[in-house]
Amino acid sequence: MIYLGQTVAAEFISAETIARVLRVVLLLAIGLPVLKVATNFVARMLRHRFSAQHIMLVRKGVFYTGSAILLLSVLRELQFDLTALLGAAGLVGVAVGFASQTSLSNLISGLFLISERPFEVGDVIKIGETTGVVLSIDLLSIKLRTFDNRFVRMPNEMIIKTEVVNITRFPIRRMELNVGVAYKEDIRHAVKVLKEVANKNPFVLDEPEPMVAFTGFGESELKIFIGVWHAREDMLKLRDSILPEIKERLDAEGIEIPFPHRTLYVGDVTKPLPIDLHQPEDKVEKAE
């Protein structure tokens, strides 16, 4: 038995096979580290010239191309017939293509997104009802982290079709506030007071200067618009400081912020509504 086994082993594991396996091992042992070094080198070369997602894409491109070359070399070394393999791969490709139309659509949308660059990794964007920080832009989808720390995956096809708002694209933004003051108030004085509040807040940019304007007559109030510019990172600090400041200053100036109210008119020009005050019956009994 031992003799037979040694013969079989000798037939299948010839010196040539061993040499071939050694070559494959050598190919992988050299090829994989070289591929890793090459991807890192390319990433380092592009670091100062391209954005994070472009570098990531180039890295992936270099890695997958290198891996494919390495795989083909290994298969060739193992004496696989690559012509037949490629032919089969073509047929499989057509079948997979039909089966993965959505993925292909996402892939093509991803390429458009990457070339158009409406946002970058780290930007805060709003898509539909979702607002979050872009974690990555991949070929099939983008990944977001929302402010309540949820992970959201958005297919690229959907992003191409939907309105995308990039909240942090520009370094400064305008915060828009609407304040109502009572009809009895002096509009010019109220506008002046609100302008002073805006000018005094250190998070409000001095230029472009704050815009405070009387915009119309509301149901219960005179409407005043306040548009103040701020550095994008100061948005929360500004909102948390200017809203209390407006209320405190209007209170200090005796300017009323009215509650919504409605005047009922019952005809006869100026006759008021008759009002009778009644005490509830149980309270009347207790009082007695």
Place this chain on the structure above:
Amino acid sequence: MKLPLGRTLHWQLGQLSLWLERSAEEILLAFDRNDKEEDRLVVARLEAKPQDLEWQRFAVGEGLDRITFRPLLSERPMIVRPESAITVPPGMSSDYYARVPLWIGLEMARPGDDPVALVEIPTVVLSNTWFGEDTMSGRLCYAMRTTARRTLQDVAARHHRAICPFQVRNVSKEPLVCERFSMDVQHLALHELDNLLWTPTVVITHRGSEAGQEVEFSQQTPDKRPLGPVISPAREPIGGSFLRQSISSFNLASLFR
């Protein structure tokens, strides 16, 4: 100076008041501002520890008890306006003086060692502002509350401000309207001269709306006096001249009306 153990010292530089206390292992720091006190100076006065302030703690260990107050300029450009818009005709130049607010850098050191920076505190709270052609491109700056003056006599000396002279040269063929000046103070060192802090003179040469503006720094005051020794080096030193839009002649808000 050396901080006494367990005692609270008070400093006041204009609007900024700060208190320091050295405990066995820590430095305690608190500060406050008073808008009404513009020119008060208090140096290391022993006081009772104020209780109503927020105290910052620095774990510095033992031995590190020599404190240095280093005057610094802002890390961002400062925007200063002339008293009213001014036009510099072609071929002319004009001099200005601005009082730039200082930041106070607190440093601790053991004798013979390099100082350790603890914190930087602005002596006044300045508003942010934007300097650029539109709201998409430009730079975030601080807006100075005081205006640039034409003569040194109009600039009141203050302990917590540095005098920043600048000169505008219009070598173009068109008049230059100046509404706002951008001072890149992060590139400027602080020098001592006549017991006051001075920056080098910023020379802005306007070569035309297409050619842009060239900025360089001169180690002389506009009246040709050499600056004294460096008190604080520039945050971002820069050699020679550089191109930077430093004069604005229009109001961005007009774009949004």
